[in-house]
Amino acid sequence: MLIEVCVHIQSFAIRRPATNLDPPFHVGCQNPVMNVAPRANATLVMLARNSDVSGAVHSVKSVQTQFNDHFRYPWVFLNDEKWSAEFMEKVGKAAGEGVNVKFEKIPRAMWGYPEWIDQDKARRKMEEMERRGIMYAGQESYHHMCRFQSGFFYDHPALESYKWYWRVEPDISFTCAITYDPFIEMEKHGKKYGYTIALWERGTTVASLFRKLSDYKARVHIPSTSLWTAMIDPSYLPWPFRRFLSLLRNRDAYGDIWNMCHFWSNFEIADMDFFRSPAYRSLFRYLDEDGGFYYERWGDAPVHSLAAALLLRPEELHHFSDFGYIHANLQYCTHAPTDEARRRGELVPMLEGRGEELGCRCTCDLGIKIVEPVCLNRIKQTVG
Ligand SMILES: Nc1nc2c(ncn2[C@@H]2O[C@H](COP(=O)(O)OP(=O)(O)OP(=O)(O)O)[C@@H](O)[C@H]2O)c(=O)[nH]1
Numbered sequence: 001m002l003i004e005v006c007v008h009i010q011s012f013a014i015r016r017p018a019t020n021l022d023p024p025f026h027v028g029c030q031n032p033v034m035n036v037a038p039r040a041n042a043t044l045v046m047l048a049r050n051s052d053v054s055g056a057v058h059s060v061k062s063v064q065t066q067f068n069d070h071f072r073y074p075w076v077f078l079n080d081e082k083w084s085a086e087f088m089e090k091v092g093k094a095a096g097e098g099v100n101v102k103f104e105k106i107p108r109a110m111w112g113y114p115e116w117i118d119q120d121k122a123r124r125k126m127e128e129m130e131r132r133g134i135m136y137a138g139q140e141s142y143h144h145m146c147r148f149q150s151g152f153f154y155d156h157p158a159l160e161s162y163k164w165y166w167r168v169e170p171d172i173s174f175t176c177a178i179t180y181d182p183f184i185e186m187e188k189h190g191k192k193y194g195y196t197i198a199l200w201e202r203g204t205t206v207a208s209l210f211r212k213l214s215d216y217k218a219r220v221h222i223p224s225t226s227l228w229t230a231m232i233d234p235s236y237l238p239w240p241f242r243r244f245l246s247l248l249r250n251r252d253a254y255g256d257i258w259n260m261c262h263f264w265s266n267f268e269i270a271d272m273d274f275f276r277s278p279a280y281r282s283l284f285r286y287l288d289e290d291g292g293f294y295y296e297r298w299g300d301a302p303v304h305s306l307a308a309a310l311l312l313r314p315e316e317l318h319h320f321s322d323f324g325y326i327h328a329n330l331q332y333c334t335h336a337p338t339d340e341a342r343r344r345g346e347l348v349p350m351l352e353g354r355g356e357e358l359g360c361r362c363t364c365d366l367g368i369k370i371v372e373p374v375c376l377n378r379i380k381q382t383v384g
């Protein structure tokens, strides 16, 4: 049994490729800014409410200052309700002159319960989750939002004509200057999905999501990539006892558990044609019919992440290791504080491969928690 357990655990080890398949696109500052190539078929996208106006202005200013003043990609703002004059005026002004800005409404069919959902059951489950302290679970609109961001945004008429998007949320900041065009680089390097933060999801929000996807994977015969394996922690119980663990949440039918690692989707630069592919659409339909967007609180972050792990090759993902980023009370930082430096409030730049400095004119905020790179390290084993 001991040997069986060792062999089982060993089968989850990730074999690192011999060369780094996902180095940063550029290191340091590009001087002059690399904005002379024709623009990509791309747009910046923000989903927001009218009440998010000040956070939206903050985010737009940050993206404009660090990147888009030099590149002038258009913005699309999406809302399930009519935009207020105040939002359009303030946010439009933050984007500045010479940038195309659209304020769009989300069609009814993309936001709200599909007909097969038992709404009484959904409300009952939401109250139950709320009582158990699952954040936002009692808020119906949050569930609609997660479902929209999982399976509909890429079909919105205002986004249909674009291939690439950069998702921006209210109240985020970019803490480095971005002096090259990430869309062009993604295209050039055959990338489909880009992220900056990888972290742990709260298991209670998505109790059955991993099991459903794992069963789907078996049913439609999707082979395991190293990225899928990187999302799993093997069970230490020997066969045949292991499979009884499958009754617990976030486990697959064999009893192994999702390690809860996922990409934080509030920043994403991705190819919408990936989400529009028959493979992703059929995966989303399968999840949507299950009802977990309402009976549980499936977020679009774990859905995007596990779908990417299932359907993409590891080298089709890109870690924007040079994009310092703050969302709410967490950040990804290109500069690591050493103990000594922390006392003096100083930061030491992280070096990439050949000893070159990551990022350009980065300023990390020592007052904001830096996400531990545990998930990041596990995932990055798949590319080098
Ligand atoms: N139009 C609209 N946008 C929404 C609604 N609920 C959430 N959003 C947007 O969806 C995104 C995510 O919502 P947040 O409330 O930030 O949720 P979160 O990022 O999971 O959690 P936080 O850690 O609180 O930021 C933000 O861009 C919100 O503006 C809604 O009911 N209507």
Ligand SMILES: *[C@@H]1O[C@H](CO)[C@@H](O)[C@H](O)[C@H]1NC(C)=O
Binding pocket: 041, 160, 161, 162, 163, 164, 273
């Ligand atoms: C942009 O991308 C979309 C989606 O792939 C495509 O339908 C459209 O034709 C592209 N537009 C241009 C100008 O290439």
Ligand SMILES: [Mg+2]
Binding pocket: 169, 266
């Ligand atoms: Mg948010």
